[in-house]
Amino acid sequence: MTRPSPERQALELYPFKVEILARYADVDPLWHINNVAIAQYYEEARVTTTRRIMGEGRIPTASGLRLLLAKQSIDYLREAGYPGKLTVGVGVLRIGNSSYTLGMAMFQDGRCVSVSDAVLVVADARGPIRLPEDYRDRLAALVIESGPQS
Amino acid sequence: MTRPSPERQALELYPFKVEILARYADVDPLWHINNVAIAQYYEEARVTTTRRIMGEGRIPTASGLRLLLAKQSIDYLREAGYPGKLTVGVGVLRIGNSSYTLGMAMFQDGRCVSVSDAVLVVADARGPIRLPEDYRDRLAALVIESGPQS
Amino acid sequence: MTRPSPERQALELYPFKVEILARYADVDPLWHINNVAIAQYYEEARVTTTRRIMGEGRIPTASGLRLLLAKQSIDYLREAGYPGKLTVGVGVLRIGNSSYTLGMAMFQDGRCVSVSDAVLVVADARGPIRLPEDYRDRLAALVIESGPQS
Amino acid sequence: MTRPSPERQALELYPFKVEILARYADVDPLWHINNVAIAQYYEEARVTTTRRIMGEGRIPTASGLRLLLAKQSIDYLREAGYPGKLTVGVGVLRIGNSSYTLGMAMFQDGRCVSVSDAVLVVADARGPIRLPEDYRDRLAALVIESGPQS
Numbered sequence: 001m002t003r004p005s006p007e008r009q010a011l012e013l014y015p016f017k018v019e020i021l022a023r024y025a026d027v028d029p030l031w032h033i034n035n036v037a038i039a040q041y042y043e044e045a046r047v048t049t050t051r052r053i054m055g056e057g058r059i060p061t062a063s064g065l066r067l068l069l070a071k072q073s074i075d076y077l078r079e080a081g082y083p084g085k086l087t088v089g090v091g092v093l094r095i096g097n098s099s100y101t102l103g104m105a106m107f108q109d110g111r112c113v114s115v116s117d118a119v120l121v122v123a124d125a126r127g128p129i130r131l132p133e134d135y136r137d138r139l140a141a142l143v144i145e146s147g148p149q150s
Numbered sequence: 151m152t153r154p155s156p157e158r159q160a161l162e163l164y165p166f167k168v169e170i171l172a173r174y175a176d177v178d179p180l181w182h183i184n185n186v187a188i189a190q191y192y193e194e195a196r197v198t199t200t201r202r203i204m205g206e207g208r209i210p211t212a213s214g215l216r217l218l219l220a221k222q223s224i225d226y227l228r229e230a231g232y233p234g235k236l237t238v239g240v241g242v243l244r245i246g247n248s249s250y251t252l253g254m255a256m257f258q259d260g261r262c263v264s265v266s267d268a269v270l271v272v273a274d275a276r277g278p279i280r281l282p283e284d285y286r287d288r289l290a291a292l293v294i295e296s297g298p299q300s
Numbered sequence: 301m302t303r304p305s306p307e308r309q310a311l312e313l314y315p316f317k318v319e320i321l322a323r324y325a326d327v328d329p330l331w332h333i334n335n336v337a338i339a340q341y342y343e344e345a346r347v348t349t350t351r352r353i354m355g356e357g358r359i360p361t362a363s364g365l366r367l368l369l370a371k372q373s374i375d376y377l378r379e380a381g382y383p384g385k386l387t388v389g390v391g392v393l394r395i396g397n398s399s400y401t402l403g404m405a406m407f408q409d410g411r412c413v414s415v416s417d418a419v420l421v422v423a424d425a426r427g428p429i430r431l432p433e434d435y436r437d438r439l440a441a442l443v444i445e446s447g448p449q450s
Numbered sequence: 451m452t453r454p455s456p457e458r459q460a461l462e463l464y465p466f467k468v469e470i471l472a473r474y475a476d477v478d479p480l481w482h483i484n485n486v487a488i489a490q491y492y493e494e495a496r497v498t499t500t501r502r503i504m505g506e507g508r509i510p511t512a513s514g515l516r517l518l519l520a521k522q523s524i525d526y527l528r529e530a531g532y533p534g535k536l537t538v539g540v541g542v543l544r545i546g547n548s549s550y551t552l553g554m555a556m557f558q559d560g561r562c563v564s565v566s567d568a569v570l571v572v573a574d575a576r577g578p579i580r581l582p583e584d585y586r587d588r589l590a591a592l593v594i595e596s597g598p599q600s
Contacts, residue, residue: 324494
């Protein structure tokens with residue numbers, strides 16, 4: 001099992017930040033933030049980033065385009081606690097034809113608790129489409145200088 | 151079906167406030183904040199209030215005492231939306247021998263979206279116990295001048 | 301605090317049954333099925349009942365009609381455990397003009413762990429509408445001989 | 451982005467199976483089973499597998515040992531629907547010193563909707579420990595003849 005590089009565990013790497021407020025409901029029978037809750041925090045970070053990129057209003061991904069999560073990996077590095085805030089750093093690792101990879105990391109009290117890569121595919125009702133140019137441009141503005149997580 | 155009084159729908163009524171940050175995960179297939187998510191927000195408000203009352207640290211209800219939810223009613227008055235913040239107002243409606251009733255209401259963009267009553271019972275490992283005096287005093291400081299929700 | 305009648309705690313009372321499989325994710329930091337998970341089980345029972353009544357396919361409440369939860373009360377009587385199955389009994393307590401009340405109760409290992417009343421309102425895009433006759437007839441077939449929960 | 455091999459998408463590969471009942475609460479605003487719900491199903495499969503391996507009762511991982519999720523990757527291959535059942539196939543891909551890798555895949559209506567690898571670490575209060583021999587033996591009985599997912 002390879003672990004994420006120290007570089008990937010530094011909040012400064014990530015151009016976009018999303019704040020999460022832990023809930024009691026996120027707490028595990030083992031008394032830490034549950035790993036599925038961590039996946040939910042990353043979902044919140046992805047959705048918030050998408051709304052920022054696409055400039056939409058209250059509701060993500062209207063307009064016929066759909067953004068599908070194709071693959072996600074999460075490294076759980078340290079336990080996170082409740083109550084507390086967490087910060088998710090988000091950037092773009094790779095831009096492909098119809099997909100792109102977000103690089104993310106999660107922090108609590110200044111320490112990296114988790115790192116994640118997520119591959120997203122842009123599709124319409126029939127299947128994957130080429131990334132629209134303006135979308136591509138906005139993703140390019142969030143690219144981070146790092147290799148993929150492995 | 152009786153509805154909560156206008157008085158119960160006013161944020162000013164409630165001595166204690168808890169902030170909630172809506173998540174995409176709380177959104178319903180019908181595109182509003184799901185009613186179970188609303189129940190989760192009330193749980194967060196209850197737990198936060200308890201930690202405030204009991205003066206505890208990271209984790210609620212250690213110390214042998216347990217706080218059991220015996221009954222909760224929720225009136226759903228308006229739909230709440232994502233993204234957005236919500237405020238839960240919390241106060242004490244009634245203090246009994248081993249139980250007490252919280253009166254709560256939830257607000258988004260200045261409008262009351264929901265009202266809830268929750269009956270909580272204090273117990274140790276063997277069952278309900280008389281409310282400790284200091285606990286009772288702290289609850290008394292949060293009493294609101296209102297009849298129960300009906 | 302009045303408690304549900306013994307009659308309401310008997311599975312035989314309820315004409316419709318829904319099976320729930322508890323998940324580890326439903327377990328509380330205090331090691332029982334969390335009260336918000338119980339609310340989620342009741343949601344599952346309501347949705348399943350509605351699909352049965354309305355004769356719909358994979359997805360509940362298409363067709364322009366919307367079914368809104370207006371009010372729900374839940375009595376938590378005993379702790380439920382994981383792993384395990386639960387059975388929710390569902391019946392109709394009251395049929396009004398544009399709303400109706402479901403009476404429900406939840407059972408694990410033959411014991412009633414919770415009782416709930418839920419008021420549902422039928423609406424279209426503009427607001428509440430009169431219950432369609434065929435819907436009313438199907439509800440009538442599920443009426444249970446019991447007064448409301450209190 | 452490499453995709454899981456066809457071999458990994460075949461239910462027959464996996465020596466252990468866990469049944470999941472989809473809930474309305476798992477449905478996405480985009481009308482399919484949400485990706486975080488999929489992560490929750492894999493959690494259920496992991497916990498159920500662990501209880502089977504460790505021969506424990508109602509509650510997983512008592513006894514001082516803790517099982518930590520160190521890393522998980524999930525490939526989302528097809529959308530899953532509600533209502534419906536899902537089957538998670540589980541096997542062991544690799545057994546290390548203090549950790550092991552589960553290979554899992556999820557199926558609905560006979561089609562593979564997702565594949566996942568999860569790395570688990572056995573620890574006591576001070577940190578990772580060597581896998582106990584009997585635990586190692588039980589894992590060995592679930593090994594599947596396949597390379598890791600990529």
